[in-house]
Amino acid sequence: MVNELYPYIVEFEEEAESPGLETHRKRKRSGNSDSIERDAAQEAESSTGLEPGSDSSQCSVPLKKGKDAPTKKESLGHWSQGLKISMQDPKMQVYKDEQVVVIKDKYPKARYHWLVLPWASVSSLKAVTGEHxxxxxxxxxxxxxxxxxxxGSSKLRFRLGYHAIPSMSHVHLHVISQDFDSPCLKNKKHWNSFNTEYFLESQAVIEMVQHAGRVSVRDGMPELLKLPLRCHECQQLLPSIPQLKEHLRRHWPK
DNA sequence: GTTCTAGAAC
DNA sequence: GTTCTAGAAC
Structure with a gap:
């Protein structure tokens, strides 16, 4: 029943439907039934709360086999548009008012990790002006x-800020506790995106807009993501993500 | 953004 | 032999 909502996925995957003699591992790469179920479930999770009729291209396209059946997921279904879908989902909304909505990050990188998004369509920091x-x-x-x-009663420190080069469309403010105690924090890019200048303090962004009317992002941001892993509390260098995560435990509040 | 995995690092 | 990362694919 989940799949009925996602004709694109079924259409997209069906050509790879014969695991046959080859190993499942190999076939999974090109999409066997395992990955259909996983993808469909994941997509459904973030869009089941869409209001009926609010987006016919996403929900009401009949499943048709034929020349005009889509062969790929289309723009609204693309992962980079996921926030736009999630922010509309009442089940994801932790707070909302006339201007903004807050959702929990789907893959939180710490014990607390929210995203604050404006209802207004602001594609990225590049589009921000004094009017914002x-x-x-x-x-x-x-x-x-x-x-x-x-x-409020936790002893956790928080930071509020933006990624210099976000992967997901639509401006979103990260509100993240500084424990970084999360199974979703898995790699160097995750770490460095919150613990180098790749993370632009909300206050600094506000001041930039105040004084310059726009947000300027320095060159060299992608390189920051490849920097060695350094503890944000004591500056110690750690050689791997597992060792960093073990190290971080010593800084957790008691 | 995530998943997956080849092959590097240990 | 096992752990871990990096890059392709989605």
């Missing part, structure tokens, strides 16, 4: 309210 100043301030204020309301 009050919106950015409000996003920050709401982020602080999330901390106060849901982690």
């Amino acid at each position: 100043l009050e919106l950015l301030k409000h996003m920050h204020t709401v982020g602080e309210k999330m901390i106060a309301d849901f982690a």
Whole structure:
């Protein structure tokens, strides 16, 4: 029944339907039934709350086999558009007001990890102008309210900020606790995106917009993601992600 | 963004 | 032999 909602996925995967003599491992790469179920379940998770009729291209395309059947997932189904879908899903919304909505990050990189998104369509920091100043301030204020309301009694430190080069469309403010205690934190890119200058402090972004009317991002951001792993609390270098995660435990509040 | 895995690192 | 990372694929 889940698959009925996602004709694209079925269409897209069906050509690879014969695992046959080859190993499942090999076939999975090109999409066997295992990955159909996984993808469909994952996609469904973030879009089952869409209001009926709110997006016919996503929900109501009949499953048709033929020349005009899509052979690939289309733009709305692309992973980079996931926030737009999630933010509309009432089950994902932790807070909302007239200007913004807050959702939990689907793959949290710490014990607390929210995303604050404006209802207004602002594609990225590149599109931000002086007209967005009050919106950015409000996003920050709401982020602080999330901390106060849901982690006020914890001893955790928080940071609020933006990724210099986000993967997902639509401006989103990260509100993340500094334990980085999460199974979803898995690699160097994850770490460095929150613990180098790749992470742009919300306050600094606000001040940039105040003084320059836009957000300027320095060159060399992709390289920051490849820097050696360094503890954000004591600056110690760690040789691997597992060792970093073990090290971080010593900084957790008691 | 995530998953998956070849092959590097240990 | 096992762990871990990096890059392709999605």
